[in-house]
């Protein structure tokens with residue numbers, strides 16, 4: 001039996017003999033004639049024969065057949081045939097397409113069944129109350145608002161999946177997960193049945209196992225009736241308290257911890273991105289978070305970016321020397337950041353404030369916190385020293401001591417701190433508040449210039465009932481200006497209370513135009529922070 005059944009195109013019947021000769025086979029399946037023999041017989045150049053044959057006819061194999069419809073496969077040339085021997089098709093195109101169609105239909109039916117099962121298990125629930133922002137914890141209230149917002153879009157009713165957002169929900173995946181999980185556990189977000197089917201866990205029999213993947217699911221709020229109306233009600237309640245002036249008291253208490261969480265995540269994301277820029281993959285762990293969190297007590301996010309940028313650059317150089325593996329080089333960045341922060345703090349570096357990079361657009365949660373809630377002009381230069389509220393758990397019972405004890409406490413704090421020498425009381429005979437100030441020489445080690453010293457005056461204001469105003473700062477400069485022998489380089493205003501916003505900006509302007517002495521600010525939050533590292537002073541003055 002010949003291998004091929006040759007079908008000649010009706011327009012080329014004149015070539016039928018040539019085609020038959022080309023496709024003729026022996027009993028063992030080999031071709032009877034060489035292409036050269038065909039060419040010679042019909043007086044064509046040998047290289048033209050395949051083209052002539054492929055235009056005039058096609059050959060149907062009698063041995064190679066479709067596994068589906070049993071039709072012989074079609075060949076146009078011997079090279080087709082030879083290639084077909086190497087890549088044997090199991091089914092013809094028609095059968096493959098039919099099979100695909102059937103599979104699609106089967107999948108669609110299965111998906112429809114799954115969707116119906118999801119609707120049954122996770123149907124939209126009516127019940128409970130729409131959450132009211134002011135009754136929630138600060139991190140939850142802000143995250144909930146952020147979940148319904150992405151770039152310019154407001155999700156009216158059902159959120160997008162966290163993984164499908166344009167803007168990130170929070171600076172890191174870890175923080176996304178932590179906050180969303182917390183909200184789900186409190187029943188403040190429910191999984192919507194329109195979530196992608198991949199968002200649900202499935203049993204072998206194709207029914208939902210009741211679990212879901214939090215980053216893949218879409219959510220809606222509890223409450224009665226229309227889910228869009230629930231979103232609107234929540235966002236309206238959020239708008240009422242969003243701005244810091246309108247925060248409920250418990251948000252004020254929760255703020256600093258939350259700020260450190262967000263700021264740490266911002267720095268973590270930048271560290272990963274900065275290292276990635278040098279081709280170094282890095283996964284932050286607990287140690288990274290601890291180092292960043294500690295640095296953020298002294299430095300703004302933008303200043304931390306500076307430390308991170310340096311560390312990434314130096315880690316890349318370390319890797320480029322070829323003595324360490326990429327992972328080890330990336331991990332060394334954290335150690336570099338930690339030691340840079342310590343040196344910068346101890347030596348009083350002027351640390352630059354870096355700005356965001358375009359690869360890391362602001363997350364929706366950061367945007368809501370920095371811009372809408374805190375109304376910060378430049379969140380990157382926001383420093384924890386300016387924290388508008390105390391850090392929870394660090395409060396000291398300032399009311400237990402009088403101004404004299406406060407002055408002694410500051411004196412002792414300075415005496416015990418490395419880098420301060422010749423600490424003395426500075427007696428004013430004509431001080432309006434008869435307060436005693438502290439004077440000291442502050443020594444600084446500079447790696448380039450060697451040692452330098454500054455004459456520092458510390459003015460103590462144990463003011464619990466009123467904040468330090470701009471006029472008080474001005475008055476302090478005037479009174480310290482009487483000491484000209486030698487003059488002071490730095491005036492520290494130490495208060496157990498706060499500074500007004502006017503005072504802070506007055507001091508910033510004074511320092512910016514190079515006013516002497518320059519002013520440094522130790523407010524309640526900063527003193528609490530400093531004293532928390534010196535527990536014996538807290539005990540000695542019974543401040544807690």
Ligand SMILES: [Zn+2]
Nearest residue numbers: 066069092095
């Ligand atoms: Zn077929």
